Amino acid sequence: MLSKLKRQFEAASAAYAVEHGIVRDPDWYILKLQEEVGELTQAWNKVSGRGRTxxxxxxxxxxxxxxxxxxxxxxxxxxxxxxxxxxxxxxERKWRFAPDL
Structure with a gap:
């Protein structure tokens, strides 16, 4: 299941990148991940009353x-x-269970 999800997200991301002229170099992946952590934090701040809604x-x-x-x-x-x-x-190594994939 994770492999399939990875492929589905890759296909969607690749199409979006082509459509918008985005170059997904190796750094792009970690930088986008960091950007998304920030956006989730911002959403959480709003939900928890720490940000403007x-x-x-x-x-x-x-x-x-x-x-x-x-x-x-x-x-x-x-x-x-x-x-x-x-x-x-x-x-399996870190969480000590086999994911039901």
Whole structure:
């Protein structure tokens, strides 16, 4: 499942990069990952009352938090794909369970 998700995110990201003229060099993957952590932090600050909500409803805040979490997950998987990382094996080593993939 992780391998399939990595490929799906890669295909979507590659198409987006071509459409918008983005060069995804090796540094781009880690820099985008860091950018997405910042965006998730910003969404969390809004949800937790530490940031301006700009009149967003609780539903919009929740959706923003989910969207930014999805972006972060996508960029973790893109980073793993680009660097040919075996995340399932790493999960087994680090978290001590075999992911149900």
């Amino acid at each position: 700009r009149a967003m409803s609780p539903e919009e805040l929740g959706q923003s938090l989910a969207d930014e979490t999805a972006d972060l997950l996508g960029h973790v998987l893109l980073f793993a794909h680009h660097n040919d990382l075996d995340l399932a094996a790493a999960i």
